[in-house]
Amino acid sequence: MMSRDRIKRTTPWFAVGALLFPFLALRSSATTLDDLKNLEIICFVPSHLPQGFHLKRVEITYDELHEEFDDMNHPLPLYSMEYGNGWNATFSIESAREGIGDRNIMPDEADSEETKIQSSFGPMYLIYRPKGKEGRKIEIIANWVSDANMNDEKAKGAESHPALGRYHGFSAAGITVAEFVKIIKSLHPVGSESAAGSATPAAEQPSALKIHPKVFNMISSWISDSESPVVTEINLDAVEKNGNQFNDDGLTQDGEWLRCPVPDTGGFMRYRVLESKGNHYKVEYQENGGGTLTTASIIEFNIEKRNIRRDGRPLTVHVLRVSSYTQK
Template sequence: MACTSAATLDDLKQLEITCYVPSHLPQGFQLKKVEITYEEPSGEGGQTNRPLPHYSLEYSNGWSGTFSVESAREGIGDRNIMEEEDTEETEIQSPFGPMYLIYRPKGKDGRKKEIKANWVSDAKMNEELAKGADSHPVLGRYHGFSATGITLKEFAKIIESLHPVGSETAGKSAVSAASATAAPEQPSALKIHPKVFNMIDCWVSDSESPVVTEINLDAVEKNGNQFNHDDVSQDGEWLRFSLPDTSGFMRYRVLESKGNHYKVEYQDNGGGTLTTASVIEFDVVKRDVRRGGKPLSVRVLRVTSYTQK
């Protein structure tokens, strides 16, 4: 490969190859990364002397949910391979024809830790391969699609919406469609693990809240065992943490925000019929502490108001 560079969707429109983007994304997903990689041509089989481009895309909801696209020209292997035993395969329809998937954990329902689609070829690739076994594709590409933290149904909807970048789908360009998808999630741009607000509430059997009035958000982001992001997902306007092995949850939605001041509604359900709720206002600010005898600046959540509903 000659070089790899950060890019934009507009840059993809300038490439000779066909680059595919989705016009549908799950709520909260936004484009995080676009890359263009150039492969040095070998000159064999009548190849062009110009560098041969490849592209990749990554979308994310800021937590465990991702959707990614990668491309390849030659030397591809089987993408439908997972080392884990708890895997299952299926087939869905796509703009490229039948698409074969492997995913884990097993079962058609629920969010999947990982979904991988096998390589699919675009029209230009099919045309170039039809010239003979010795042909080397120049403009044709294979495309691979992967996801984490979403359901099979959501994955199928994304795949169904794929189209060449720059083309119009349902009256919207790829850029405007992606923006329209992300727009409803702007009120929940605040990305704090819902478990943080559980620390502010007292137990149901107790009565005095708030219990914790200041929390180190830098530590929350780094402590992935205590604050596991795998079970955090966007659920409409709510950011939800699903309690393992129960139907319980912790979730919050942003009611108001101005600068570094926020007002949220927090709900907690331990898996039964009781759901408690509170309205919490707080500031996100920097403060200095000492750790190991050395000064340290940390980002903290500081509670300014608490009301039990």
């Protein structure tokens, strides 16, 4: 077991304390990876992602300027992003300028484990839970690492306040440690001018479809009714977060079919992808209530972003929008 003191010694501390400086959140719901190329700072993106992962969000915010040591005419951008598979598996990146604390802390220390890996940043210390090298982890967190700009600026002296240098933090959920290491080793800069063309398009392309079969159950009418589709647009962000209604208990991949059981009936809901191009999909959906009858339909849809208002505030959500429905 690796000493926690050793991990803590790898993490820089500053007089400003263990929390990040307050920052001015200038988030744009339309922010993309291309927007990171326009920043002066170095931003990292992965060229390897687990199957089914796609880019969920990119955010650009700005650190607070201080007259006593910052150039008030020079903004201090920060960036963050998250990839996911539409379920509980994610990989995220965040950045900080100073005032960082120890990321390698978990609430359940008894069931967590630490390790060290080699990366392009040098030795990187990880903590994850549950214990054990194998299997998907509830959470994986890497300690902060500094980029080349940060190393250059801090070399000027301990009192130097970085303008272009950033610390970068990487974390994940629902994947294995081995998969996390693959992602870390694929990271490359996209934000600096010298690396502006190095973004890997594959990292932001739509990937394998991963939608709960219950979503398609909402589209089709009851057998006793005649009119379908009933629902033509569904908030996929809500589906991902509502784990009680769309829980993955019994969810299995059966060849080309993604299948879930119908509780207390012995029946099932399942679908398979027939065609996909970009964000457009064509699937066959089948449902069985536990008897001899299995119904089937062909559903075509697009996955799009939509701007709505929730509790009076603007919100961007990913939606499934039905474009064609055929009962077989």
